[in-house]
Structure formats: C-alpha cells, structure tokens
Amino acid sequence: MSYQVFDSLAAIDFAKAKGFFPNEAQVSSHEIGDGNLNLVFQLSTPERSLIVKQALPYARCVGESWPLTLDRARIEAETLQAHAKVAPDLVVKVLDFDLEKYAMVQEDLSHLVLLRKRLIDVEKVDNLAEDLARYLADSLYAYSDFALAAQAKKALVQNFTNPELCQITEDLFFTDPFREHERNDIFPATRPLAEELWQDVMLLDAVAELKARFLSCPQSLLHGDVHSGSVFSGPGELKVIDAEFGFFGPIGFDVGSVIGNLLLAWCRHKTLGNNDYADWLEEESLSFWDLFESRFRTLLAGTQDPGLASEGYQSRFLAQVQRDALGYAGCELIRRTLGLAHVADITSLDDAQRSDAEKKALALGRSLILASQGSCDISLIRRLLKPSPVRFAA
Amino acid sequence: MSYQVFDSLAAIDFAKAKGFFPNEAQVSSHEIGDGNLNLVFQLSTPERSLIVKQALPYARCVGESWPLTLDRARIEAETLQAHAKVAPDLVVKVLDFDLEKYAMVQEDLSHLVLLRKRLIDVEKVDNLAEDLARYLADSLYAYSDFALAAQAKKALVQNFTNPELCQITEDLFFTDPFREHERNDIFPATRPLAEELWQDVMLLDAVAELKARFLSCPQSLLHGDVHSGSVFSGPGELKVIDAEFGFFGPIGFDVGSVIGNLLLAWCRHKTLGNNDYADWLEEESLSFWDLFESRFRTLLAGTQDPGLASEGYQSRFLAQVQRDALGYAGCELIRRTLGLAHVADITSLDDAQRSDAEKKALALGRSLILASQGSCDISLIRRLLKPSPVRFAA
Numbered sequence: 001m002s003y004q005v006f007d008s009l010a011a012i013d014f015a016k017a018k019g020f021f022p023n024e025a026q027v028s029s030h031e032i033g034d035g036n037l038n039l040v041f042q043l044s045t046p047e048r049s050l051i052v053k054q055a056l057p058y059a060r061c062v063g064e065s066w067p068l069t070l071d072r073a074r075i076e077a078e079t080l081q082a083h084a085k086v087a088p089d090l091v092v093k094v095l096d097f098d099l100e101k102y103a104m105v106q107e108d109l110s111h112l113v114l115l116r117k118r119l120i121d122v123e124k125v126d127n128l129a130e131d132l133a134r135y136l137a138d139s140l141y142a143y144s145d146f147a148l149a150a151q152a153k154k155a156l157v158q159n160f161t162n163p164e165l166c167q168i169t170e171d172l173f174f175t176d177p178f179r180e181h182e183r184n185d186i187f188p189a190t191r192p193l194a195e196e197l198w199q200d201v202m203l204l205d206a207v208a209e210l211k212a213r214f215l216s217c218p219q220s221l222l223h224g225d226v227h228s229g230s231v232f233s234g235p236g237e238l239k240v241i242d243a244e245f246g247f248f249g250p251i252g253f254d255v256g257s258v259i260g261n262l263l264l265a266w267c268r269h270k271t272l273g274n275n276d277y278a279d280w281l282e283e284e285s286l287s288f289w290d291l292f293e294s295r296f297r298t299l300l301a302g303t304q305d306p307g308l309a310s311e312g313y314q315s316r317f318l319a320q321v322q323r324d325a326l327g328y329a330g331c332e333l334i335r336r337t338l339g340l341a342h343v344a345d346i347t348s349l350d351d352a353q354r355s356d357a358e359k360k361a362l363a364l365g366r367s368l369i370l371a372s373q374g375s376c377d378i379s380l381i382r383r384l385l386k387p388s389p390v391r392f393a394a
Numbered sequence: 395m396s397y398q399v400f401d402s403l404a405a406i407d408f409a410k411a412k413g414f415f416p417n418e419a420q421v422s423s424h425e426i427g428d429g430n431l432n433l434v435f436q437l438s439t440p441e442r443s444l445i446v447k448q449a450l451p452y453a454r455c456v457g458e459s460w461p462l463t464l465d466r467a468r469i470e471a472e473t474l475q476a477h478a479k480v481a482p483d484l485v486v487k488v489l490d491f492d493l494e495k496y497a498m499v500q501e502d503l504s505h506l507v508l509l510r511k512r513l514i515d516v517e518k519v520d521n522l523a524e525d526l527a528r529y530l531a532d533s534l535y536a537y538s539d540f541a542l543a544a545q546a547k548k549a550l551v552q553n554f555t556n557p558e559l560c561q562i563t564e565d566l567f568f569t570d571p572f573r574e575h576e577r578n579d580i581f582p583a584t585r586p587l588a589e590e591l592w593q594d595v596m597l598l599d600a601v602a603e604l605k606a607r608f609l610s611c612p613q614s615l616l617h618g619d620v621h622s623g624s625v626f627s628g629p630g631e632l633k634v635i636d637a638e639f640g641f642f643g644p645i646g647f648d649v650g651s652v653i654g655n656l657l658l659a660w661c662r663h664k665t666l667g668n669n670d671y672a673d674w675l676e677e678e679s680l681s682f683w684d685l686f687e688s689r690f691r692t693l694l695a696g697t698q699d700p701g702l703a704s705e706g707y708q709s710r711f712l713a714q715v716q717r718d719a720l721g722y723a724g725c726e727l728i729r730r731t732l733g734l735a736h737v738a739d740i741t742s743l744d745d746a747q748r749s750d751a752e753k754k755a756l757a758l759g760r761s762l763i764l765a766s767q768g769s770c771d772i773s774l775i776r777r778l779l780k781p782s783p784v785r786f787a788a
Contacts, residue, residue: 145609150564151557152608158552163545170544175701184717205706212702215539215547217641218610248610307569308606312599317606 002100002177003057003070011041012053014103018096020050037068037244040106049110050095054103055244069164072101072244079160079246082221083139090135092232092241109239112232119228119265120345122277129284131238132231132258133291136223140251141296143221146303157218162247165224169245173331174211176287177338178204186338189355191364194338203366206373210327218248226254227332227343228261235268254326255292259285259325259381260332261343263364266385267333271357289325289378293318319377326380327372331364396494397451399462405435405446408497412490414444431462431638436502443504444489444781448497449638463558466638473640474552476615477533484529486626487634503633503702507625510513513622513633514739516671523678525632526625526652527685528650530617534645535690537615540697556641559607563618563639567725568605571733572598580732583749587756588732597760600767604721612642621726621737622655630746646718651684653679653775655737657758660728660779662739665751676779683719685774687712713771719767720774727759 006014008029014023021027025045033040034257037059041052055073077097082284084091096105141147143156145174179198181327187192197203223230224245234241260286269278300314308314334345337358344356371380400408402423406415415421419439431453435446453460471491478485490499512519535541537550560564570577573592580588595621602664617624618639626633651746656679662773663672694708702708740751758778764772 010657145606150561150609154555154560155558156553161548163548166548167544170701175699179700201704201706204704205710208702209710212539212707215544216612218612280738287549305569306573307564307600310595310598312595313602313606316599316603363628 003102005056006039006041006052006054006103008041011039011054012043012102014098014101015043015050015105016099018105020105021045021048021094025254031308037072040122040393041248042110044108049104049108051106051108052103053106056100070102072162072165073104073163074142075099075160075165075243075246076244076255077104079221079223079243082143082246083135083223083240084236085200086142087135087138088242090131091139092239094224106239106241108239109232112237112239113148114229115231115233115238116228116261116265116344118233119245119262119281120268120348121369122152124277124280125233126236126240127238128233128287130227131294133288135194135238135240135249136226136258137295139243140220140222140254141299143248144219144251146300146305146308149304149321156221156247160221160247162224162245166246166247166249169224170211170214172339172341174207174214175337176340177331177335178207183340184338185340185342186352187358189351190358190362193359197338197362197366200366203369206327206369210324210331213250213324214253216311217250219251220248222247222251222254224249224254226261228265229343236272243251250321250324250328252321253328255289255321255325256328256330257332257369258288260329260365263287263329263333263381264343264345264361266359267357267364268349270360270385271349271353278385281370286378286381293306299322320379323372323374326368326378330368331373332372333361333368337361337365392393397496399450400433400435400446400448400495400497402435404756405433405448405497406437408492408495409437409444409446409499412581414499415439423719430643431466436504438502443502445500445587446497447500447503448495449570452625454632464496466556466559467491468493469556469559469640470638471498472616473617473637474635475642475647477529477634477637479616480536481532484525484632486633487526500635502625503563503635506628506631506633506741508633509621509625510622510625510659510738511653513656513675514742516663516668518671518674519627519632520630521632522627523682523685526620527682527689529634529784530620530645530652531686532650533687534614534648535693537642538613538645540694540702541774543682543698548613551642553719554615554641556582556618556639559618559639560641560643564602564605564608566678566733566735566770567729568601568608571725571729571731572601572659577607578732579734579736579775581748581752583745584731584752584756588754588782591728591756591760593730594760595730596765600721601725604725604766605720607685607718608647611644614642616641616643616645616648617685618643618648620651620655622739623737624658635681644715644718646715649715649719649724650722650724652682652728654723654730654759656682657727657775658730658737658739659756661751661754662743664754664779665743665747672779676776680772680775681682683716703706716772717766717768720762720772724762724764724766727762730777731755 012027012029027043030042032042039054043050053071058064059068077094093107223243223251230242262281264283265280367384406421406423421437421439424436426436433448437444449464452458453462474488487501571723617637624636655674660672660675761778
C-alpha cells in the first residue's frame with residue numbers, strides 16, 4: 001500500500017512524477033484546503049498552476065477519531081468525470097487520478113470565487129440559475145433509467161455505491177437535526193424553536209419519507225453535496241467541485257440542495273434588510289427550477305426505453321422530483337441551522353441577526369418539508385417568502 | 395473453469411463428491427426440470443432423496459440463442475438462504491451450493507404439489523394466505539431499510555445485483571405486453587382486446603411508473619418470481635422455491651405477484667362456474683394482504699432507525715406497498731395473458747373458455763394497474779370481482 005499523507009513537497013513530487021511539471025522546475029506549494037475531509041495543495045510555477053487534492057483516512061474536521069474510507073477519492077474523481085462527459089464546461093477538470101495515493105490532479109480555479117462568498121457579498125451572479133439548471137439537468141438525465149440501458153445502469157449503481165459518505169448525509173441531514181443529538185450544534189437563542197420542531201409529528205413523518213427515498217431511490221448519479229461551497233463562479237464561468245458524496249439517489253436531492261442554499265442566503269439578506277438582493281435570490285431559485293424542469297422534460301422526450309416513454313408518466317415523474325426538491329431544500333435549511341455543519345451565510349451574522357435568520361430558516365424549512373408530502377408546486381416558495389414565511393402551528 | 399453441463403451420472407457424482415451419498419451407493423437419477431432455465435435432477439436411494447439443480451448458460455425454454463448468466467445460481471442459493479434465515483419453515487432447504495459448477499443441492503419436495511396444480515384442481519389449500527403472508531412479511535422486512543443498518547444494506551444491494559434476470563422481468567412484464575412485440579404470444583380471440591389495451595394512455599402511464607419503481611426502488615431483497623409455480627404445498631406445509639430472480643426491489647412486486655396468481659386462478663374458476671372456489675380465491679387474496687400488512691406493521695414498530703420510526707410515515711409506506719401490489723398484480727394478469735409466458739390455469743381451458751378467462755384477466759389487470767395510481771385500497775379487489783369485473787372505457 002503506497003498511500004502516504006502528502007506534505008507540500010510530496011504533493012510536488014507527485015505532480016512531477018505524473019508529468020505535470022518538469023523535474024527541474026521550481027514549484028511552489030500551498031495547502032489551501034478549507035473543507036472538512038481532504039488535503040488540497042495549490043502547486044504553481046510561472047507557467048502553470050494546478051490543484052492536488054488528496055483524501056485523508058479520516059474526517060479532517062473531526063480528526064482521526066472519525067475514520068473515513070479513502071475510496072471516496074475514487075468516487076469523487078469518477079463522479080466528476082461522469083458529469084463532465086455531459087456538462088464539460090460546468091465541472092472542474094480532473095487531469096489525473098491515482099488510485100493508490102487517493103490523490104487527484106485538477107485544474108486550478110483560483111481565478112474564481114466560491115459561490116457562497118459571492119452570495120454573502122451581495123453579488124448578483126450572472127447566469128446562476130441557467131448554469132446550475134443545465135449542470136443538473138444534463139448530468140442527472142444522462143445517468144437515469146431514461147438514458148441508460150438497465151444493465152449498464154445497474155453496473156454504475158454498484159460502482160458508485162458510497163456507503164460511508166452516504167451515512168454522513170443519512171445521519172447529519174435526516175436524523176440528528178430532528179431530535180436531540182450530541183452531534184447537533186444549536187445556537188442558544190434557537191434552542192426553543194428546535195425543541196418545538198422536534199414535537200411536530202407531521203414533520204417527522206415527512207422527513208422519514210425523505211430519508212427513505214435518499215436510502216432507496218437510485219434514480220441517477222447525484223453530485224450528492226451541491227451546496228454553494230461546492231460551486232466556483234466568476235465572469236462567464238461556473239464550475240462545480242467536490243463530488244465525493246456522489247452516489248445513485250433521488251434526483252430531487254441535488255435539486256433541493258441548490259434551492260436550499262439559495263434560501264439560506266435569502267434568510268441572511270432578508271434579516272439584513274437587503275430586500276432587493278433577497279428578491280433576486282427568490283427569483284433565481286424559482287427560475288433555477290423552471291429551467292431545470294424544462295430542460296429535463298426536453299431530454300425525457302428522447303428516452304430510448306419505450307416502457308418509460310409515456311408523457312403522462314414523465315410529467316408525474318417531474319412532479320415527484322419537484323416535491324422531493326422542496327423537501328430536501330427544507331432539510332438543508334434545518335440541518336444547516338441545528339445540525340453539525342453550519343454555513344457562513346448565517347454564522348457570520350451578529351447574535352441578534354443570527355437568531356432572526358435561524359428563525360426564518362427553520363420556519364421556511366419546516367414549510368418546505370411539509371409541502372413535499374402534498375400537492376404544492378414550486379410557486380410555494382414565492383408564497384412562503386412574501387411577506388414573511390408562513391409558520392405552521394406546532 | 396470446471397463448469398460442465400450435468401447429465402444424470404454427473405449429477406450423481408457431484409452429490410457423492412459432496413458427501414450426500416456413499417461412493418458405493420446405487421443412486422437413481424431423473425431429470426425432472428419443467429421450468430425455463432435449469433436442469434433439475436432428482437437423486438434417490440432407498441435411504442434418502444435429494445434434488446440437484448444446475449443453471450444452464452442459456453434460457454432452457456428458448457435455447458442456446460438466449461445466453462443467460464450462470465451467476466443466477468449464486469443469486470438463487472443466496473436469496474433462498476437469506477430468506478430461510480428469517481422464515482426457515484417456508485423456504486426450500488439449500489444443503490449445498492457449488493460456485494464453480496453453478497449447482498445446488500436441495501431437499502426433495504416431491505411429497506408436495508405445486509400450488510398452481512392445486513389451484514387448478516379446485517383444492518382449498520389450508521393456511522395459504524397465512525403462510526405466504528408470513529413468508530413475505532418476515533423476509534421482506536428483514537432486508538429492508540427498517541431492519542438493516544444502511545451500510546450493511548448497501549453491501550447486500552451490490553451482492554444481489556441481478557441485471558440479466560431483472561432485464562427478463564423488465565422486458566416481459568412491463569414492456570412487451572403493452573405494445574406489439576414479437577415475443578408476445580396472443581391468443582387470436584384475445585387480440586382485439588390487446589389492441590384496445592395498447593391505446594389506453596392512462597394505463598401506459600401507470601405501467602411506466604410501475605416499471606420505474608421496479609428499476610429504481612431497492613426496498614428489500616425480493617424473491618422476484620413468487621408465482622404459483624414457485625410454491626410447493628401439502629398438508630401443513632408450504633415451501634417457496636426458485637429464487638433466481640432475487641434482487642433488491644419494491645416490496646409490492648412480490649406481494650402483487652402472489653395476488654396476481656390467485657386472481658389468474660380466479661379467472662379460470664369464474665369462467666368454469668366454480669363460484670364457491672372463486673369466492674375462496676377472492677377471500678384468500680384479501681386475507682393474504684391483511685395478514686401481510688398487519689405482520690409487517692408489527693415488525694415496523696421494532697425498527698432500529700429513529701429516522702424511520704414515525705408511525706405516520708410507516709402507514710404511508712404500507713399504503714404505497716399496497717398500491718404497488720395492486721399495480722404489479724395487474725401487470726401479472728396482463729403479461730400472463732399477452733406476453734411470452736402463459737399459465738396452465740388459463741391455457742388448459744378450451745378455446746371458448748380461454749377467451750372468456752383472458753377477457754376477465756385483461757379487464758381485471760387493467761383496473762388494478764389504474765388503481766395503483768390512485769387512492770384505492772385492497773378492498774377494490776372485492777368490488778372488481780363482484781358481480782363481474784369493472785371495465786374501464788378505452
């Protein structure tokens with residue numbers, strides 16, 4: 001087993017051995033990882049700049065006490081490559097992947113900015129809804145039962161079985177935030193609202209349904225973690241990164257993650273009184289769905305399976321994806337408020353603002369999750385955001 | 395590769411090498427396979443009798459032009475063993491499995507009679523609903539997300555991935571019978587009804603949904619082919635055999651296969667005027683569901699996953715299993731009437747009777763499939779069977 005945790009020099013040697021730099025080149029190397037699970041080195045010479053990303057055998061944010069399979073590095077590289085086949089301009093380029101060192105060479109995207117930072121900085125990102133809708137529609141269609149022969153898809157489902165990373169989501173997304181749990185991280189002023197939420201049996205019913213679909217609904221190869229820290233953005237460019245949570249799951253999970261993250265930013269800006277920007281976020285989340293749906297519907301018309309070709313079924317399929325997306329968006333709002341992993345959109349606010357934004361996030365999340373079980377459509381978001389989120393009685 | 399197709403002598407040598415008979419024993423051997431895919435030898439001495447079942451590398455019913463993976467022998471042995479862990483008295487005993495010869499040694503069940511024969515012979519089988527309900531409830535619960543840890547279940551889903559056998563079902567169950575296809579086998583008098591059926595867009599929508607759930611809904615380890623030719627029955631005994639279609643799929647598929655086969659027998663006996671027996675079949679199919687549901691609900695209360703423990707969700711889950719079961723029962727009625735593989739319940743009738751029974755099967759199948767998309771419950775079966783099946787207008 002030739003796996004060794006890289007330091008800066010080892011990362012350079014690795015990139016040189018792969019032929020990305022001449023042996024004699026003076027390469028500078030900086031570890032720039034701010035994520036939870038990996039080492040990320042930026043390597044550069046005056047001529048070129050690259051990223052070497054290596055998986056650690058434990059969750060970096062917790063430490064060696066939380067061991068985590070290195071196989072996630074393979075899953076990440078292969079998920080990015082699979083999505084790049086159908087949406088090449090919207091996915092970070094994987095230049096090399098080493099199965100023994102669990103390390104990947106990627107293009108350097110440091111000329112771009114993380115979407116989360118841009119959303120915090122009140123920037124109206126051009127083509128945001130269009131790009132994210134195209135990325136998800138094209139990649140999620142391409143690996144669905146509509147596009148793949150059944151036997152080919154079953155082989156991919158096996159290849160992308162990702163039990164350890166899925167379990168993180170199963171626990172942190174669907175289980176912990178909906179009950180008292182030591183992994184939760186609850187802002188003191190928010191605790192009474194959390195305790196109220198945990199009493200809502202209708203909500204717990206709906207979350208169970210969403211968890212069950214996450215466990216047993218391999219509709220397509222998901223990114224699995226498309227939050228606004230997994231998206232780089234700049235003028236005329238959007239690139240999705242960090243696909244180690246890739247697996248075959250319900251399409252609405254990825255779609256809902258995008259919507260949930262736009263709505264987390266909305267909670268921030270509504271609290272700050274940035275109403276024009278909050279309105280822009282609302283419109284982006286609605287047009288993201290509309291563009292996704294219309295593109296996916298067009299792709300569905302080309303299905304090669306006569307057994308899945310009927311239009312009535314396809315409409316019902318998309319309606320279910322929409323309900324799932326509402327529900328998973330709601331889970332994202334709640335798990336980012338009560339669970340282990342918070343977002344800077346909310347935590348960077350001062351205490352009074354944070355309390356207000358978290359109240360908004362919980363109310364909105366609860367409504368969206370309940371809506372996922374009914375016959376609401378995406379326009380519910382508009383009704384929930386204006387003039388203030390509907391609160392369901394406990 | 396030491397795989398060789400057995401003849402009677404090779405089957406004896408195999409059983410002796412495995413220690414089931416002394417080397418010097420005089421063993422008689424008869425090939426008794428009447429199924430579509432395998433060789434089945436009954437080996438006996440005055441002291442003991444055994445079955446050796448070997449997979450052929452092609453579909454026996456079609457010939458060498460339809461190659462078929464030998465891995466199905468492993469899937470069959472492992473599915474039977476998995477189900478026997480939780481329902482040992484209801485599953486044929488697997489005494490040995492040889493991964494190189496794709497051959498299995500099983501207990502001999504020739505003191506029992508195939509359920510299909512007993513249903514044709516107007517026999518009221520004791521405990522039929524009870525035994526089948528207990529077999530399916532116990533085995534389908536044990537391998538569901540409610541009972542297994544998520545990582546353990548994902549490993550089993552990989553192990554029981556069964557692409558070639560699933561494709562047979564995907565094609566013969568959900569695709570061919572609902573359109574003109576060369577693999578269909580349509581009784582001339584029934585053809586006009588088939589052509590009418592193929593125009594029903596609501597029906598095609600519903601079948602697409604059922605197919606999609608068959609493809610992408612790994613709720614539990616199914617038997618995958620529980621028709622009345624896969625069940626042996628005798629006084630105080632019921633044994634399920636032939637699990638080579640085992641895979642992780644929607645629970646309602648197995649449940650619906652049982653119901654569909656009882657209703658195929660109903661079509662026969664209603665046509666023959668055996669009304670008392672037809673009523674018994676109706677009651678058995680309804681109590682089969684009731685017993686299955688009540689046993690499954692009791693098991694659900696013991697789930698180890700707090701995220702799936704809410705009662706409201708569990709009720710909704712069972713309601714969905716019921717809708718699926720109605721739909722898959724309907725598909726079984728239609729594919730056994732129009733598709734490649736027919737059943738003796740219907741084909742052994744004379745032409746006029748066969749035409750009448752097939753008309754009943756198509757009408758009933760259509761109604762059940764349409765019902766799977768709505769809010770009907772199982773009592774629909776009673777309404778459909780009395781006084782005569784409801785016909786939906788084309």
